[in-house]
Amino acid sequence: MKKLASQLIPAFRSTHPVSRLIPAFRSTHPVSRFIHPAFRSTLPILLLNILILLSTFPAHAQHPLPKLGKDPLPAVIAAMTLEEKGKLVVGMGLKIPGMPANIPGMPPPDPEADALPEKVPGAAGRTHPIARLGIPSITVTDGPAGIRIEPIRGNDSTRTYYATAWPVATLLASSWDTALVRKVGTAFGREVLEYGSDILLGPAMNIHRNPLGGRNFEYYSEDPLIAGSMAAAMVKGIQSNGVGTSIKHFAANNQETDRMTVNTLASERALREIYLKGFEIAIRQSDPYTVMSSYNLLNGTYTSQQPDLLTTILRKEWGFKGLVMSDWFAGDDPVAQMKAGNDLIMPGNPDQSKKIVEAVKNGSLDIKDLNRNVEKILRVILRSPEFRKYKYTDRPDLAADALVSRQAAAGSMVLLKNENHTLPLKNIKKIALFGNNSYDLVAGGTGSGDVNRPYTISLSQGLAAANYQLESDLQTGYTEYIAAAKAAQPKDPMAILNPPPPPAEMDLGTDRIDRTAHEDDLAIVTIGRNAGEGKDRKEEGDYYLSAKEKEMLKTISGAFHAQGKKLVVVLNIGGVIDMVGWQDLADAILLAWQPGMEGGNAITAILGGKINPSGKLACTFPLAYKDVPSAGNFPGKEFKEKEQKGFFGMPMIPAEVEYEEGIYVGYRYYTSFGIRTAYPFGYGLSYTTFSYSRLEVAPPSAAGRTEIRLTITNTGAVAGKEAVQIYLSAPAGQLDKPAEELKAFAKTRLLGPGESQTLHFVLNAASLASFDPHSASWIAEAGDYTVKAGASCEDIRQTQHFRLAQSLIAEKDHAVLAPPHPITSPPRSRP
Numbered sequence: 001m002k003k004l005a006s007q008l009i010p011a012f013r014s015t016h017p018v019s020r021l022i023p024a025f026r027s028t029h030p031v032s033r034f035i036h037p038a039f040r041s042t043l044p045i046l047l048l049n050i051l052i053l054l055s056t057f058p059a060h061a062q063h064p065l066p067k068l069g070k071d072p073l074p075a076v077i078a079a080m081t082l083e084e085k086g087k088l089v090v091g092m093g094l095k096i097p098g099m100p101a102n103i104p105g106m107p108p109p110d111p112e113a114d115a116l117p118e119k120v121p122g123a124a125g126r127t128h129p130i131a132r133l134g135i136p137s138i139t140v141t142d143g144p145a146g147i148r149i150e151p152i153r154g155n156d157s158t159r160t161y162y163a164t165a166w167p168v169a170t171l172l173a174s175s176w177d178t179a180l181v182r183k184v185g186t187a188f189g190r191e192v193l194e195y196g197s198d199i200l201l202g203p204a205m206n207i208h209r210n211p212l213g214g215r216n217f218e219y220y221s222e223d224p225l226i227a228g229s230m231a232a233a234m235v236k237g238i239q240s241n242g243v244g245t246s247i248k249h250f251a252a253n254n255q256e257t258d259r260m261t262v263n264t265l266a267s268e269r270a271l272r273e274i275y276l277k278g279f280e281i282a283i284r285q286s287d288p289y290t291v292m293s294s295y296n297l298l299n300g301t302y303t304s305q306q307p308d309l310l311t312t313i314l315r316k317e318w319g320f321k322g323l324v325m326s327d328w329f330a331g332d333d334p335v336a337q338m339k340a341g342n343d344l345i346m347p348g349n350p351d352q353s354k355k356i357v358e359a360v361k362n363g364s365l366d367i368k369d370l371n372r373n374v375e376k377i378l379r380v381i382l383r384s385p386e387f388r389k390y391k392y393t394d395r396p397d398l399a400a401d402a403l404v405s406r407q408a409a410a411g412s413m414v415l416l417k418n419e420n421h422t423l424p425l426k427n428i429k430k431i432a433l434f435g436n437n438s439y440d441l442v443a444g445g446t447g448s449g450d451v452n453r454p455y456t457i458s459l460s461q462g463l464a465a466a467n468y469q470l471e472s473d474l475q476t477g478y479t480e481y482i483a484a485a486k487a488a489q490p491k492d493p494m495a496i497l498n499p500p501p502p503p504a505e506m507d508l509g510t511d512r513i514d515r516t517a518h519e520d521d522l523a524i525v526t527i528g529r530n531a532g533e534g535k536d537r538k539e540e541g542d543y544y545l546s547a548k549e550k551e552m553l554k555t556i557s558g559a560f561h562a563q564g565k566k567l568v569v570v571l572n573i574g575g576v577i578d579m580v581g582w583q584d585l586a587d588a589i590l591l592a593w594q595p596g597m598e599g600g601n602a603i604t605a606i607l608g609g610k611i612n613p614s615g616k617l618a619c620t621f622p623l624a625y626k627d628v629p630s631a632g633n634f635p636g637k638e639f640k641e642k643e644q645k646g647f648f649g650m651p652m653i654p655a656e657v658e659y660e661e662g663i664y665v666g667y668r669y670y671t672s673f674g675i676r677t678a679y680p681f682g683y684g685l686s687y688t689t690f691s692y693s694r695l696e697v698a699p700p701s702a703a704g705r706t707e708i709r710l711t712i713t714n715t716g717a718v719a720g721k722e723a724v725q726i727y728l729s730a731p732a733g734q735l736d737k738p739a740e741e742l743k744a745f746a747k748t749r750l751l752g753p754g755e756s757q758t759l760h761f762v763l764n765a766a767s768l769a770s771f772d773p774h775s776a777s778w779i780a781e782a783g784d785y786t787v788k789a790g791a792s793c794e795d796i797r798q799t800q801h802f803r804l805a806q807s808l809i810a811e812k813d814h815a816v817l818a819p820p821h822p823i824t825s826p827p828r829s830r831p
């Protein structure tokens with residue numbers, strides 16, 4: 001009883017109205033003079049507490065304290081003190097090894113969190129435990145391309161904790177194969193489980209608005225159907241292990257410049273159709289445990305403080321049941337975050353808890369809002385491995401997962417060019433392998449999207465393992481050069497946000513190149529790029545190849561072609577680069593993206609023909625950067641005069657970016673405005689060919705449902721898979737329409753020569769509809785629709801038409817998230 005009282009009293013004291021009488025009783029009640037002075041202050045309080053306990057909660061007095069999972073949630077929430085609630089909604093536990101203390105702008109330390117033993121070293125954070133109510137602390141870990149944890153722990157040299165580096169999201173999206181992505185997710189989630197984490201902070205799924213976006217590699221596509229479908233497949237795979245995911249960053253977080261201060265101004269239509277659509281698909285299809293709100297402001301309000309985004313749209317319209325957590329250090333008002341439905345503030349600091357508690361006390365935050373957020377968090381905790389007391393092994397099957405990683409990489413890479421059947425390699429024994437990244441593969445980007453992996457198979461290792469003979473002079477030269485350049489790089493404890501620039505390409509000299517052109521059968525050059533959170537890419541020397549890179553390609557191409565030998569270029573990049581200034585120099589170009597730790601083996605499998613490439617672009621490669629529809633307004637304008645210092649001493653410059661191109665993002669723009677591209681969305685070559693036939697489109701039902709059938713036949717000599725795309729051209733009525741939009745896609749199974757497969761697609765009223773901001777509804781306008789079956793958005797193989805007799809309202813939504821002024825759109829007129 002004494003124990004029970006002591007447990008319940010604090011809960012009571014802060015919330016029960018009688019509790020405010022205690023101090024008054026202590027000093028003024030006449031009975032007090034009969035009590036020994038030593039007990040005078042404590043006895044009455046004890047008696048009063050017992051009285052309250054017995055009079056108002058007799059049930060509690062007879063039953064043990066409610067426990068999470070055993071008792072109904074309302075009882076657990078009712079038993080929590082206000083302070084406990086304030087703690088639960090604010091996270092803890094981010095530890096950055098080697099980070100210097102007292103960095104300006106850093107939040108104050110949290111002694112309680114620091115005292116708690118770390119469960120998963122290297123995790124991005126965790127929640128506060130409340131042991132007396134059976135509420136454990138759950139752990140969240142980055143990131144989208146593999147679980148990011150500390151691989152070496154303390155002085156223990158006997159074992160390591162490395163994780164699989166999967167292909168980055170942009171590469172996985174190029175598979176157009178949701179079953180493959182789900183398979184990756186299933187293996188990935190197993191590592192999350194076995195390394196003791198509860199929630200994986202991914203997948204990341206913002207739209208590639210501009211090729212210079214520093215985190216594009218973490219994101220899937222310029223198209224929301226691809227982004228949403230891939231994210232849903234990944235979530236389903238990961239969560240099939242009983243761990244959670246956090247789809248991020250919600251929403252309109254499409255640049256890294258001024259990421260914590262930029263105010264994204266976008267029209268309701270662009271938001272609904274492009275920037276929110278992918279999240280909507282993922283939520284509706286896959287039930288992620290959590291959503292991570294983003295850093296930026298959206299039409300004037302931080303997304304983590306925006307109730308229309310986090311409650312009206314996410315929960316009321318889309319039915320999201322899980323919790324929303326903030327991005328790390330995002331937003332500026334914890335109370336506003338609570339009100340908006342940003343349930344958990346990460347990584348959290350005690351000041352935020354204090355502010356939340358004070359706000360409830362002074363009436364500026366309704367306890368109902370706080371209870372709602374607490375409930376969301378508890379519901380996720382109930383689904384966690386930690387709650388189930390899962391005995392994780394710290395020993396996932398890395399060998400098995402490496403094979404899945406390799407298979408996913410090889411199943412997604414895109415063959416961009418293949419003149420005169422340069423690939424697959426035939427009669428090639430000795431290869432001259434050029435370019436730093438041939439020896440030092442970029443497995444994935446930097447920042448929280450990077451993975452501490454056991455190894456990275458470079459292309460040189462992949463080729464050697466497949467018994468190709470590599471020019472040893474180059475191999476030694478590059479290995480020594482890269483090692484020396486890396487050793488000379490400054491060691492920055494904050495390298496996660498500020499990685500050193502990659503070493504410049506090694507000087508080769510024409511003699512060396514000429515000699516290899518005589519001696520070797522083929523040249524391969526790898527061009528590499530890396531980027532990550534906190535910074536966008538630059539045009540010069542990044543989007544465009546550096547003068548040194550161009551010179552290298554020109555010299556090698558000239559020397560090998562002079563000998564009647566060929567040049568293959570491998571692109572080991574995380575974002576779109578220029579192709580026009582150099583691609584004529586190459587006979588074949590393989591876009592490997594950043595393929596994860598098995599990359600070198602996967603590239604080799606494609607070059608050698610063990611795997612027939614079947615990836616296609618999920619983003620456009622334009623002819624020039626200036627052709628990108630957002631080139632004129634990326635990354636927006638800064639208000640330098642208002643600069644302040646933020647966390648980690650980083651400059652915080654208020655900024656604004658206006659999405660003037662509206663819905664005309666990526667191929668929606670290029671196809672509508674007749675702008676030629678270097679490689680269009682959906683493009684990719686194979687070692688075989690496919691024919692498209694018998695496109696059948698059933699007339700739409702009264703509800704707007706349409707069924708489509710299409711037959712694909714392998715018309716070439718080797719087995720292969722084809723990524724098939726269904727575009728729709730809708731009639732322009734009250735709303736303008738892009739020339740075409742992707743509405744469905746599928747990948748065939750491996751088809752042998754002459755083999756066919758009939759694919760089946762379903763469109764519904766929502767697929768036909770566009771968002772009308774005036775009525776806040778999705779309208780499928782009456783008129784003629786064209787269904788186009790394509791091998792890319794520009795390579796349409798079959799078309800069919802249907803007529804919608806009457807306009808349909810596919811869905812009525814809320815009129816929210818309006819920009820402060822109309823956003824001009826579209827940027828350029830149709831030719």
Ligand code: BGC
Pocket residue numbers: 124142143201248327328448533
């Ligand atoms: C990133 C998130 C990441 C978080 C935790 C932030 O800087 O934007 O994507 O999950 O850090 O590491």
